[in-house]
Amino acid sequence: MDYELTTVDESFEIEPLTLWQSQCFISENPYHALLKQELINRVYQDAQSSDVDVKSDVALGAKLNLQESELDFLDTDDANIQTLNSFLSELIITVAAETNQGFWPEDADVAATIIESWYHITQNGGYHDAHSHPNCSWCGIYYLDPGDADYSKKSGVNRFYDPRVNADHYLDAGSQYLNSTGIWDIEPVEGQVIIFPSYLKHSALPYFGQSDRVVIAFNARVDFI
Template sequence: MSKKAETKANSNIHNLWPTPILRKKFPQHRQVNPQLAKLFYEHRRTNDKVNGPVYSSTDDLLLRYNEPALNQLFKFISDSVFEIASAVNATFWEYSRSKKMHMNVVGAWFQIQNGYGFHETHNHGNCSWSGVYYVQVDDQETRESHEALGPMNGVTRFYGHHVDVIGDGYMDSENLYLQSTSFDSKPEEGVLVVFSSHLKHMALPYEGKKDRIIVSFNAQVHGDKGDELFSYNFF
């Protein structure tokens, strides 16, 4: 039996367990980014003197520096984490004992990437939210014109939760939607991406006229009266 494909929304179908990713631009990036790049190059020069395909600082960036540009960026990051966290947790926070939520950055670092440098697939522990902020990178036309890497040059790729279980699964026209296993965030100066820390992701190889410079962070959000929501006392 054959049937025409349905394209209208079906109220009988529930799309459960969404994977939220926030992607937005920092309004002050044109003023702040050059100051950040200068700070990071100086850090690399004075601390490690390493110029390989990928340079990663330690994750104590906010403990090392009290710079206006860095503080301004992390104010934007804090607001953005609350934007996505409050959107996905609104129903649950209604039942929380806490009336106020606090974000703690438990790690912040930068990376400088070029010369086909990349960062293999990984996720982040000890946090609920993570993020990547693009400080410096070639413009889209220049970046995507790379002869070998093309549009994938320097992209941040996120993998869906089901990517590990479809390898030996049966595929036909009824479950082709499972073939959509990744989301590519194009690097663009001033853009912040916030995502759940358990999501697997990687930085694809990059080569450009400009170095690809990013700031990454890990964050926790806690209630002022603790995080317990449900009582486990059955008596």
């Protein structure tokens, strides 16, 4: 049986409120086809120049079967990387402006700075356990080449976790809407960029494939000029 919320009489009204949303955004890099091969080349050149898999030396216990650069991959004079950096910075500004409507002054002028950036080359069986990113307001994942990622098998997908820590501490008929909403999986699509707030915990689920899964991730800060 279907139930609908109805108004008992004209003096009895219920106004729904949506509180504490976590806004995420999906976009597509319009320069992807032009930049992909050059970016792939730079990623593998950098990876082959090191004797260690995780050059950043960050959260080693949370990562398996993946290679990671230092946290300055987009900080270079290379023209192709700078094109990507500029696009991602403009994307962050657009997202921040949309999210902060009503909170910024009407004449606000802002700049976005990508303060950390790195690649992941994930190989068969590789993953990155749940984590969040401190010291920034917005983060992003750019799918340079998702390899053999398979959403139907949850292979290589990025999973985001409900930030409402105690939302499911008690479940009954009145809280059924919370069931199966504690996670949100994003399908890796080549050329797409996922933008999300830095507090949102996420992971890269175990990846199974013969081709490498290659992404570029970044953290950004937004400041008033």
